[in-house]
Amino acid sequence: MNENYQEILSKLASKASLKQSIYRSTAEVFALTKTVLSKLGSKLHHDYTSKDSSVEINYKENNQFEAQLKFSGDMLMLSMHSNVFTFDEAHSIFQTSYVKADESLSFCGAIYVHNFLADSIKYNRLADEGSLIARILVNKDKHFVVEGEGALGFLYDDLATNIITEEKITDILERSILLCLNADLILPPFAQIKDVTLHQKQSLIAASGYPTGKRLGYLFNSEIQQNNTL
Secondary structure: OOHHHHHHHHHHHHHHHHHHHHHHHHHHHHHHHHHHHHHHHHHHHHHHOOOOOOOOEEEEEEEOOEEEEEEOOEEEEEEEEEEEEOOOOOOHHHHOHHHHHOHHHHOEEEEEEEEEEHHHHHOOOOOOOOEEEEEEEEOOOOEEEEEEOHHHHOOOOOOOOOEOOHHHHHHHHHHHHHHHHHOOOOOOOHHHHOOOOHHHHHHHHHHOOOOEEOOOEEOOOHHHHHHHOO
């Protein structure tokens, strides 16, 4: 065997097999995360809809890589990326003794937690914006870190000590739901949206309605003009 071919075999052993192992670990964690979200949905449905049946709470698994929990006007969406990643070489994780001892521990699978408006999904408003609430990064040994909003930005930031458990996943999802509920849909200033051409209005209605998001409010005038030029 020549030198290049031997290097290919070595890379397959050090990278390809590693990434397959990480993929399997992430898939197992994602399965647990879906189970926890389903349990949360059932518990919320039982404890709250008896008080107000107009508030819809339900869990749905869309496919192997996506699941969602609808609670009133919000949708919490879980998704697992099918690929494996490592961090930028300047990332502080490479300064930890945990990763210095074994750099393969820096490779992670990714699980995303997004918040969308429930109506965005219901009416298929493809231009609507959602928000990334958290990103759960899982290595081959099921150690993890969370990057996210609020307390999720610092509570689970130590890859060496954070090991996946149902209790920790429950805490992450409960905090994610609270972040959704605490973020309200804000009306844009009236002056910003008062002028609109008939073409803009008809185009929006034909496309599925006014593009909407919690931080966005909804697009109508100047933003539409800017988007139409892109």
